Amino acid sequence: INNKTRHTLQLEDKTKLSGGRWRTSPTNVARDTIKTFVAESHGFMTGVEGIIYFSVNGDAEISLHFDNPYIGSNKCDGSSDKPEYEVITQSGSGDKS
Numbered sequence: 001i002n003n004k005t006r007h008t009l010q011l012e013d014k015t016k017l018s019g020g021r022w023r024t025s026p027t028n029v030a031r032d033t034i035k036t037f038v039a040e041s042h043g044f045m046t047g048v049e050g051i052i053y054f055s056v057n058g059d060a061e062i063s064l065h066f067d068n069p070y071i072g073s074n075k076c077d078g079s080s081d082k083p084e085y086e087v088i089t090q091s092g093s094g095d096k097s
Contacts, residue, residue, distance in 0.1 A: 001037070001064070003029040005085060007053035009062065020048030029054070045070050060085055 003009050009029040023038040041048045047069035054062045060082035067075045078087035 001026075001029050003031055005056060006031055007057040009056060012053035012055055012061070015050075015052045017048065017050040019027075019046055020050070021044075026052045039066070039068075041068075041070070046073075056080075056082070056085055062087055064089070073089045 001009070008031060011026055011028050015026060017039055019041060021040050021042045023040050024036060026037040027035060029035045034035045037052070039048045039050050047067070048065040049063070049069075052064045054064075056062060060080060062078065062080045062085060064078040064087070065076065074091045076091045078089045080087050
């Protein structure tokens with residue numbers, strides 16, 4: 001996560017993970033900072049999917065969704081409820097979403 005805003009991205013409690021576990025949990029992301037999180041499946045022949053929510057300056061919300069299925073293509077997307085915060089996502093290949 002590359003935070004190019006003037007605010008810290010505050011991790012929200014409603015962040016969740018399905019079918020996996022956090023190897024490196026998401027955390028708050030200070031302004032002008034890059035942070036990495038890692039999720040992995042927790043069983044044989046399973047994938048992992050999650051959504052991360054951040055509050056921006058107490059008046060905007062950014063969400064980041066990722067899906068790395070056991071079979072099929074990786075997907076990721078993001079959105080903001082305020083137009084002044086643009087969310088750009090890029091999905092990796094193989095086991096990286």
